[in-house]
Amino acid sequence: MENGKIIVCRCEDVTLAEIRQLIEEGFTSLDEIKRIARCGMGPCQGKTCSQIIAREIAAATGKSLEEIQIPTNRPPIGGIKLGELVGEENEE
Amino acid sequence: MKNKASVVVIGGGVVGCSIAYNLARLGVKDVVVVEKNFLASGSTGRCGAGVRQQWGTEMNCRLAKESMKIFENMNEILKTKRDIELKQEGYLLLAYSEREMDQFKKNIELQNSLGIPSHLVTPEEAKEIVPYLNTENLIGGAFCPTDGHANPFLVTQAYADAARYLGVEFYLRTEVTGIRQEKGRIVGVETNRGFIATEKVVNTAGGYSQVIGKMVGLDLPVYSERHQILVTEPVEKMQGPMVMSFSYNIYCQQNPHGSFIMGFGDPNEPRDFNIRSSWQFLEEMARKVTWLLPPLKHLRVVRQWAGLYNVTPDRQPILCETPQVPGFYLAIGFSGHGFMIAPMVGILMAEMITGQKLSMDLELDLGRFERGELILEPSVV
Ligand SMILES: Cc1cc2nc3c(=O)[nH]c(=O)nc-3n(C[C@H](O)[C@H](O)[C@H](O)COP(=O)(O)OP(=O)(O)OC[C@H]3O[C@@H](n4cnc5c(N)ncnc54)[C@H](O)[C@@H]3O)c2cc1C
Numbered sequence: 253m254e255n256g257k258i259i260v261c262r263c264e265d266v267t268l269a270e271i272r273q274l275i276e277e278g279f280t281s282l283d284e285i286k287r288i289a290r291c292g293m294g295p296c297q298g299k300t301c302s303q304i305i306a307r308e309i310a311a312a313t314g315k316s317l318e319e320i321q322i323p324t325n326r327p328p329i330g331g332i333k334l335g336e337l338v339g340e341e342n343e344e
Numbered sequence: 345m346k347n348k349a350s351v352v353v354i355g356g357g358v359v360g361c362s363i364a365y366n367l368a369r370l371g372v373k374d375v376v377v378v379e380k381n382f383l384a385s386g387s388t389g390r391c392g393a394g395v396r397q398q399w400g401t402e403m404n405c406r407l408a409k410e411s412m413k414i415f416e417n418m419n420e421i422l423k424t425k426r427d428i429e430l431k432q433e434g435y436l437l438l439a440y441s442e443r444e445m446d447q448f449k450k451n452i453e454l455q456n457s458l459g460i461p462s463h464l465v466t467p468e469e470a471k472e473i474v475p476y477l478n479t480e481n482l483i484g485g486a487f488c489p490t491d492g493h494a495n496p497f498l499v500t501q502a503y504a505d506a507a508r509y510l511g512v513e514f515y516l517r518t519e520v521t522g523i524r525q526e527k528g529r530i531v532g533v534e535t536n537r538g539f540i541a542t543e544k545v546v547n548t549a550g551g552y553s554q555v556i557g558k559m560v561g562l563d564l565p566v567y568s569e570r571h572q573i574l575v576t577e578p579v580e581k582m583q584g585p586m587v588m589s590f591s592y593n594i595y596c597q598q599n600p601h602g603s604f605i606m607g608f609g610d611p612n613e614p615r616d617f618n619i620r621s622s623w624q625f626l627e628e629m630a631r632k633v634t635w636l637l638p639p640l641k642h643l644r645v646v647r648q649w650a651g652l653y654n655v656t657p658d659r660q661p662i663l664c665e666t667p668q669v670p671g672f673y674l675a676i677g678f679s680g681h682g683f684m685i686a687p688m689v690g691i692l693m694a695e696m697i698t699g700q701k702l703s704m705d706l707e708l709d710l711g712r713f714e715r716g717e718l719i720l721e722p723s724v725v
Contacts, residue, residue, distance in 0.1 A: 277425075284382050287389055287497040288426070290601070295577055295646050326621070326647035331577065335641025337630035 261301040263294020271305055275312045282306060283323050292323060295331050345515055345537055349376040351544040351697060352533045354520045354556055356381075357388040358496060358683055359675050360548035361503035362690025363697075365422070368510035370698050375512045376542075377504075378535055380519035384500040386550040388683060390619075390651025392573060392595060392607055394586050395684040396435045396491040397460045400451045400722040404660075405458045406704055407685045414687035415494050423509075424502040428494050431600045433584035435491035436465070436473055437723075439483045440591045447722050448486040455488070462488035474587055476639045491586065493597055496683055503690070520549075523559040523672075530560070530671040544697060546673040551617065551652030553676035560669045565713050566656050566677045567615040571607060572625040574648040576640070578602030587637065590723070594632050596640075604643060606633055609680075619650045653680045658718035661685075663693060664709040673697060674710065679724065 255269035266289050279285050282292065282305055291305065292298030306320045350372055353360045356379030367375045379385070395415060397408040414421065418428050439445040448464060455462045465487050467479040473487060504514060515537065522534035523545060532541040547556045557564035579602055586597035596606035606629060626648055634641040656662060656677035666672045675693050682689070688704070695702050712718060 281382060283385070287384065288501065293575075293647065295644065297647070326649055331644040331646060333642060333644050334576070334630045334634055337627055337645075338634050338641070340634065340641055 260304050261289075261291030261294065261298075263296050264290040266291040266301070268308075271308055272312075275309060280309055280313050282309070282320060286323055297325055298323065345518075346374070346376060346513060346540060347538065348374070348541045350374040350542065351376070351546060352540055352542045353377045353546045353548055354533070355379060355386065355548035355550055355552075356383045356500075356504070356514065356516065357386045357548060357550050358384065358500045358503065358686040359388075359550075359678070359689055360546070361500050361507060362686045363546055363548060363675060363693045364512045365503045365507035365510070366690040366694030367697060368507050368512050370694050370700070372694075372698060373511060375507070376540060377507070377512060377514045378518050378520050378533065378540075379514065379516050382516050383504055383514075384497050386552075387651045387654070388496050388500055388550070390573070390649055391496055391683050392597070392605055393493050393496050393599070393683065394435070394491075394588075394595065394597060395494055396488065396586070398435055398437060398451060398455060398462050398486060398488050398491065398723065400447065400454070401719060402454060402458065403705070403707060403719070404721055405455055405460060407688045409458060409460055410704070411685045411687040412490065415499075418499065418502060418687075422502045422506040424498070425505060426498050426501070428498045428502060429600050430492065430494045432490050432492040434473070434487055434489045435586045435588060436470060437486045438470070438587070438589040438592065439485050440481055440589065441483065444591055445483050448484070451723060452486055460488060461490060462486055473585060474583060474637070476637060477587065478636050478638060487585070493586065493599060499683075499686075520556065520559070523556075525560060525669070528669070530669065544671045544673065546675060546693065546697065548675045550676075551654050553654055553674070560666075560672050562666060562668060562672075564662075564674070564676065565710075566654050566662070568617055568652040568654050569613050569615055570618050570650045571609060571613075571653050571680065572621055572629075572648065572650040573605065573607035574626065574629060574645050576604040576643040577646050579604075579643060582639070583637075589636075592632070592636065594636060596633055596637060603646065604640060608632060617652065619652060621648045621650050653678075655679045657713055658721070659724045660719040660721055661689070661708055662710050663689060663696070663706060665696065666710055681724070
């Protein structure tokens with residue numbers, strides 16, 4: 253399959269080709285790639301894509317996986333509805 | 345890393361990058377930007393990304409309007425690799441008292457005289473603009489259709505890319521640890537990766553600007569304060585403008601990408617560098633927004649975070665060269681609205697640093713606080 257069709261981040265539809273392009277442009281940390289391409293900002297908070305992107309960065313830069321920092325997991329991890337937070341019944 | 349530069353800009357936020365680009369555009373060689381983390385890692389990348397021109401003083405209206413003109417043409421001006429995601433569907437400012445309404449009337453008169461297309465709205469008209477708006481207790485409002493949103497990461501990156509193209513060097517993951525002076529003049533900047541000789545330093549360190557001030561022995565009249573914010577899952581487009589109220593204390597906008605971004609200011613926030621997020625914020629935010637914009641109760645919160653406001657006594661920035669330390673320039677204290685005016689701030693600071701006549705009158709020097717000439721801007725959040 254072409255890299256342009258391999259989806260790395262399912263929440264935000266980011267492809268492997270886009271990730272490789274960003275690494276080539278010099279964005280070699282997950283934090284930077286997250287902010288430019290939004291991967292890891294979606295509902296799953298980067299549960300799957302972070303690992304894949306970290307491996308891509310490692311391969312391109314020769315860094316070890318331990319050296320590549322995984323971004324802060326922002327609360328609230330579960331994805332609570334605003335209505336639930338105020339105790340509103342949330343019938344849909 | 346270079347060991348010599350004509351100007352060292354401390355901080356790779358939107359302000360530092362805009363100044364660096366404009367210096368290079370004016371022909372200054374050997375400009376260096378030193379950033380301790382990565383670009384937009386400070387307040388810029390944590391902000392609400394709102395861009396408005398509805399201000400209450402002539403200077404702020406001009407700064408915001410000219411900046412908007414640049415945002416409108418930024419993709420071409422900076423030849424950006426990625427579209428900056430400018431959205432112009434307005435800011436709807438809500439009024440809950442006659443006093444607020446009177447202020448809006450005065451502001452709009454001023455804004456219109458400067459070519460900003462804002463106008464008053466009745467509660468009914470507000471509901472036409474945002475149909476699900478709860479208009480309980482609402483007296484009226486102000487609307488400017490050309491206000492909006494731009495992506496702060498991509499704007500900062502666009503300035504940095506354009507600056508690099510013109511020869512500016514960026515040292516990321518490099519921290520300024522000291523500023524060396526000899527006989528009252530700056531001679532260079534110390535970093536954790538070495539010394540850079542220079543006579544000119546620009547302090548654009550955002551929430552850490554007072555720490556940089558100390559490095560030249562100045563006690564700058566600014567403090568930092570946490571502001572929290574959250575974003576929901578992306579949904580189909582449902583809201584055009586930013587909805588904002590000073591008195592109810594809220595702002596909420598749908599990004600072009602579909603997610604809603606919202607925040608409010610906590611009046612009891614202590615002055616420090618804390619940027620952890622809290623449950624109290626999440627609950628209070630949910631309470632406020634589900635009252636004002638009821639259908640948003642169905643949206644899931646995806647992330648919540650915080651950033652620093654760098655605040656001055658009159659909540660207006662400080663843009664100047666310090667008289668105490670020649671060659672030390674300040675572009676600090678944006679008090680929560682530095683993103684929207686960064687394009688003009690970059691131009692004006694570059695003009696100031698190169699000794700040119702400023703293309704706009706500014707009254708934002710450091711001395712105004714001692715002289716008691718504070719700027720009376722009625723429209724800050
Ligand atoms: C929650 C929130 C919402 C906001 N909403 C809006 C809005 O809707 N519209 C708007 O216009 N503004 C908004 N703002 C304000 C806006 O974010 C700031 O005014 C603006 O980003 C300031 O940019 P800056 O470049 O001056 O600072 P920053 O982006 O903070 O950049 C300063 C940089 O300096 C670096 N630095 C600090 N110390 C050192 C050192 N010793 N050595 C090297 N580097 C250093 C930092 O790492 C940082 O990257 C908001 C702010 C917050 C927190």
